[in-house]
Amino acid sequence: MKKRKMFVFLTMLMYLFVLVGCSDGNDAKTVSTNNKKKTELVYASAKDINDMNPHLYGGSMPAQGMVYESLVENTEDGIKPLLAESWEISKDGKVYTFHLREDVKFHDGEPFNAEAVKKNIEAVQNNAEKHSWIKLSTKIESVNIVDAYTVELVLSEAYYPTLVELSMTRPYVFLSPKDFKNGGTKDGVNGFNGTGPYILTKHKTDEYATFKANENYWGGSPEIKKITSKVLPAGETTFLALQKGEVNFVFTDDRGADSLDVEAMNQLVDSGDYQLVRSEPMNTKMIVANSSKSDNPVSETAVREAIWHSIDRETISKDILNGTETVANTLFSPNVNYADVDLKKRGYDLEEAKEILEESGWAAKDGSDVRTKDGKKLAMKLYYDSNSSSQKTQAEFIQASVKEIGIQLEIIGEESTSIANRRSTGDYDLLFNQTWGLAYDPQSTISAFTSEASYLHTTSGIANSDELYKKIDEVMVSPDEKTRKSLYADILTIVHDEAVFIPISNGSVTVVAPKNLKGISFKQTQFELPFELMNFE
């Protein structure tokens, strides 16, 4: 009997401890539920900020964009100074000399100087394989210190997108050399001290991260004094947290997805507490066709053209995407550099699509819905990201449209990693994809045409692929603006005529913010927001 009482008592005690242990009271105040104070933003993010090491790719880009800076900045009006005040490019295009700002310090007080630049760029180069997407990483030969605030970048050959690639959110941004581990960054870092307008002060994995304004920022202390990134994986909860005011800011994430659907956004705006701000078109959402899959009808240009003609982009933009994205008729929208090229118009025209198929020998036998040629059915598969509700709806819509012209389209939803894997192994007929975005295009998407992991299978099956690849190699190293322009025009014309990238809509960045927040603007990339320019009225 005694034993039993003891047991019951111990069990109760254990539970009591658990209950007491549950309330770690001190942390309660860190994320203030009442963020009506006019200097604070709390944004919802589906994912944790993760590893903030700026020389790897695991971290959240908007967060890294607040903390780290690059030598130069990519703006609407071209490349502008940032940490480098000015620069010179040698005649042969191989040597870039940067004159650095002298008033910049890392968050830990270390000076930002030529030595820090050299160490950072060398740390990136030491892990070259991870950075192969950025072609500059294959061209840098050495970084030399000229004097305390002048640094020289020597390339193996002239490479015109150098400044553009140096301006990207990663990897060519600067971390205090004191944070390096074993003299580098590839095995992790000891801290996250950048030079940017915000300092990472607290990070609780999968809960939240707080950033405070850098009072010593060389560009002046930002007006928004505190930014919190709160992890909210479910869109429904985000919506409710916005209504309650626990978070007051959301934006399109790294992957181009909005955690809120259009209805929810409109409801928030209607409530009078929030405003909705949308950027210019940033990238193009498209269907990529596998031209190298020779046993599939999709390897025929005519079939791809017919699919292009059978997609009603107006309806997709208006009804499926509720006007959040605009109609795209070409791989790049005309506001992308070098992309304002005159290309053959291909509108929504089912009759034309049927004619094209008819001419190329795909005939509709009586009574059959599906066209055939030499006994082969006009059938193919389209893969979409199963986590994207809008892609699924679009896929269903397109499935119905192409059925009318006699194409049997099977649609399959898969995890995004599995789709990426299909893209690199070539195991697909058609799949949804998107271009890199304003700051990266056209060069990043176009150099991906030749990369096996990206669009090699998409482009290698077309008739003049060798010519295409030659032009791509040329355009990247051509020092002459005019030549580049004409080369890009040729490249875009080839892929447009071959219809391997079937554009659907132009995506942009959407921001939902408090009504009285001013100064909301966008960068040339969908991955970052200039929080330092925002302020409350």
Add this chain to the structure above:
Amino acid sequence: MGSYIIKRLFISIPLLLVISFLTFILINLSPLDPVEVVLQAQGVPTITDELIAQTKDELGMDKPFIIRYFDWVIACLQLDFGVSYVTGKPVWSLIGPAFLNTLKLTLVSSVVIIVLSILLGVICAMKEGEIMDKSVRGFSFFLTAMPSYWMATLMIWYFSVKVDLLPTSGMESYKSYILPVIVIAISYAGIYFRVVRSSMLSNLNEDYVLYGRACGLTERKVTMHILRNSLQVAISIFCMAIPIILGSTVVIENVFAWPGLGSLSVRAILGRDFPIIQAYVLILAVAFVLFNTISDIINAVMNPKLRNEI
């Protein structure tokens, strides 16, 4: 009984080996190249063949499957669970806090579930067939039929936004526990109280009840006797509920932004983060074995007859 427990835990070791081996096989069956998926999870924009080869070498994935498994087992025996493929951080530094968070939620929920199930079970059994019994059963049927994410969203909407009493999500204070615990408790208690009820009902007709009443025991005392005898089945179920909840909170964690095991494990599975997946499976397997043993012990303590059998 001590030797029984030791024997019991001893038997579980080969069980853990089998479970971990099966997990190893299952993850390796996936048609995707795990190294490529790991690199994608790391966010590397363009994955080249050289990078795959280099990473394979770094992670030791170029070794044959069986050797990798034994390496892992040996390291585990030395309490070294490795580092995450995706983040490079030690596995325990990632899974430890997540496990504790989920455990806290699970234990609080299970207390509520046990109290609620016994209370409702007893009430329904005592009032069998009456309005009370029927309405509790009907209402619980309705509640358990609702998907938990839906109920969770409704609760957040009402208690956090409308009434503005509780936080919508997160794990900031004791208040954060209330909504997730209610949602978990409703879906489990709604089923378990039926076990208590039916077991009470079957005990009601036993001879000892009649005997007790004949001896003039108060109705309360009789009920206590019935309850004690009825709880045996319920205790096994309650004990198993803890590891079950531990392994199935992913939906709740997602809605309430709870930084726990569920979200971590799903992310690990999608990113082919083998060391994390293995550690996760191991934790759950240990939890099942452990709570199964605990339920036997509790039953033995409550029922001397069982002690001899053990």
